[in-house]
Amino acid sequence: MEITAAVVKEKGSNFELTKVNLDKPGAEEVLVKIVATGICHTDMVARDFIMGAPNFPVILGHEGSGIIEEVGADVHHLKVGDHVVLTYGFCGECEICRTGHPAYCYEFFGRNFSGADIEGNHHHHELDGTDINDNFFSQSSFATYSIAHKNNVVAVPKDAPLEILGPLGCGIQTGAGAIINTLNVKAGSSVVISGTGAVGLSAVMAAKALSATTIIAVDINEERLAFSKELGATHTINSLKENVQERIREILPLGVQYGVDTTGRNEVINNTLASLAPIGELAIIGVATKPLELETNVFLTKGYKIKFVNQGDSVSAEFIPKLIKMYQNGQFPFDKLIKQYAFEDINVAIEDSEKGRTIKAVLLIDKYATSV
Template identity: 35%
Template sequence: MRVQAAIMEKKDSPEGPYQVGIEDLELEGPRADEVLIRVTSCGVCGTDRHVLHDEMPMNPYPTPSVLGHEGAGIVEAVGEDCTLVEPGDRVVMGFPFCGQCVHCRSGRPIYCLEGEQLRYKGYRLDGSTPFQRLDGSPISGRFFQQSSWSTHTIALERQLAKVPEGVDHDLMGPLGCSISTGAGTVLEELQPRPGTSIAVFGAGAVGLGAIMAAQLTGAVTIIAVDTEPNRLELARELGATHTLVSSDDTIDAVRDLTGGGADYSVEATNRNLMVEAVAVLGVHGVCGAAGASRPTDKMDLYHQDIVEYGKRIVGVLGGGGPAPLNLEYLMNLHARGRFPIDKLIRFYDFADINQAIQDSESGQVVKPVLRMPA
């Protein structure tokens, strides 16, 4: 079928910046375990930007390609082996997984052994792609096995989460990555005990997801740290009990607010503030590393600070948890007014994708979401 898609023609290079433009492509039908989805909306995420800026040397992404991995839409056709969804279902596309490896079978598919290939190879595991240009040349079209910067796409059935009745599915796409990453870091990995404190570094989509989740737990002191006062104001509206503008005094300020050190912290920035996020912890404190720093960023921590105080660092991919069920949990919380994802979102017409990317880059908008043409 003929579709419209945003093509990353090139990534950043010494010859010039990335190029993204919309054009017509041909899209093949779904295979046995796949689903054809009419995409109605898709978020712009930090991981998309990392690819555009060629900041993933460990996973060099092919060009030309279709990006997008926070897609929502309506099922139009299913493969012959599909039993979980049917045409007409409204869905969110989450992280892909193989369904066969030890982590998939043990209930942690977000850590699938094939996950890196499924997310960043740009093709199916067999090297094929469902997208091609009108002249027949192939286009990489399996970013996170969804490539949802397109009016239609193909996804794996097992990566889909159904949207509950009464919920606007076009608001739910960002649960596919950024917002659920922050929420899952708190709900699935840290699980704050009653009466505890948590400091969240970064009030972007990941950090605000963590703050909304922290309000659902027993944590009584929820501290948001960011450089932008408007984001801190939103963080307070979403559940932060205290807000701090990031400065050289941040570590001491968090320690003062928590009586010597936070019980938990979340690093949710694109600036790699792991040193600060660990430093604010008290004895036996736990830091969830969930930010969108460049994959090659390193952290410089003191051995004594970790060992003598029993601190722990937990790496978190996609929020952990039993994907895609974790997305359904969050959507049901939203339906009950307890997880107001809508407060983070600004919609853009698909034609304005480059403006949406720029506004995401500058921090002017927490979560840009593209609306596809009908």
């Protein structure tokens, strides 16, 4: 079938809305009419080829939401008409997946970043038949239609606003999951969250939902810090203006119990560790551009636990509906992070995201499809 997709034709170039052909879904796949798709930092990283995969031309997008229009013969838990959120790909069969940790699947790279499905096939083709790199996070949802594997398609309630649910598939579940799944933050406890982008602010909201009583947000952006207070932060620290360690010790003389880092920066991570109470725990989400260096001679006697976190340690089929229920109950107002853009304004949305003007951009793709 002929669809419209946002194609990146070479490293660092703009997204171009292009007519392409999409195959029919295979036996374990579903065809989804995309209603909306969130924009994530990982899309920009792939556009700029920082990860080295996938190659070009490529169709990105990995926070899709939509409605199933066709299911493969071996798909039994989903049906035509289901409202769904698309999330990361995983095999579902390896030891890691079977023990409840699909975000660390042995096939994670191949199913999310290789530019093809696990067998090396492409679903998208130029009108002359030339293959296009795709299957980004097993979905490539910067398009009017997407083919996804049955494992990474999560059915959601039809009374939930489908046009804002896509970011639950990656960025928002990552931040919230670090608090809820990885750290299992306890009621009445304390947490410091470094970075107030969509991931960090999702962590702030999750910490409040779990009734943490001291929630410290750290950033250099005063607007974002002020906004974090609206979402649940009890204290904020501008690391350009204040000494983070000293300020945290003023708030909590014995140190903070939990930390979340979304920056990947050495100095930020070391500041957080130095601010933890003994046996404190740190979840690292941020993608680093330099090797991580830790002052182990200082931290060795503290019993700290450090965990690198992918996708919030989430089993998405369980966690995304949980986040939706929390949203519907008023406990997790992630809609406050979102600004919506027309699909044809994708490059404006990307620029606004990169420059910090928008926390979480969402493309309204279905409106484009019905207007052309």
